[in-house]
Amino acid sequence: MPSLSHDIVVELMRNQSALVRRLLPARLRRALGEAASAEPASAELSQIAPTEYRADLVTVFRDEQGRAMHAVILEVQRQIDPDKELSWPIYVTAARRSLGCPVLLMVIALEPGWRRGREDGSARDIQGLRFARW
Numbered sequence: 001m002p003s004l005s006h007d008i009v010v011e012l013m014r015n016q017s018a019l020v021r022r023l024l025p026a027r028l029r030r031a032l033g034e035a036a037s038a039e040p041a042s043a044e045l046s047q048i049a050p051t052e053y054r055a056d057l058v059t060v061f062r063d064e065q066g067r068a069m070h071a072v073i074l075e076v077q078r079q080i081d082p083d084k085e086l087s088w089p090i091y092v093t094a095a096r097r098s099l100g101c102p103v104l105l106m107v108i109a110l111e112p113g114w115r116r117g118r119e120d121g122s123a124r125d126i127q128g129l130r131f132a133r134w
Contacts, residue, residue: 013040014040017037017038017039017040018038020038021035021038053087053090053091053094055073055074055075055091055095056074056075056076057073057074058071058072058073058074058095059071059072059074060099060101067101068099068100068101069101070101070102070103070104071095071096071099071101071102071103071104072103072104072105072106073088073091073092073095073103073104073105073106074106074108075088075091075105075106075107075108076107076108076110077107077108077109077110077111078110078111079110079111080111088105088107091105092105
């Protein structure tokens, strides 16, 4: 149950949306770019018609007592699929929520171009995910 102090902060930010930008660290403010305006949007994040999200494989690493310690989501990509870049953060978040442990996403890219970066040569950067090559 939200408290009065919680609600005061939310209302302050709702009424002064530009304050959200000012409270971010400088590097994150730069990442936002030069937006013309800031406005509150619906905070309702539920899905009216839930979409099914299914990873290729989820492996859970457990301790001796059977508690989930880490999980790895495996996705095999044969070709570039921009929709996956929107789905993968949901996979990670949903797995972390259901398993209660840190989750890694492992993408095995079968197309060499995907591993190098985008078709225009820019680096692959999916918000909320950090990629490592090995």
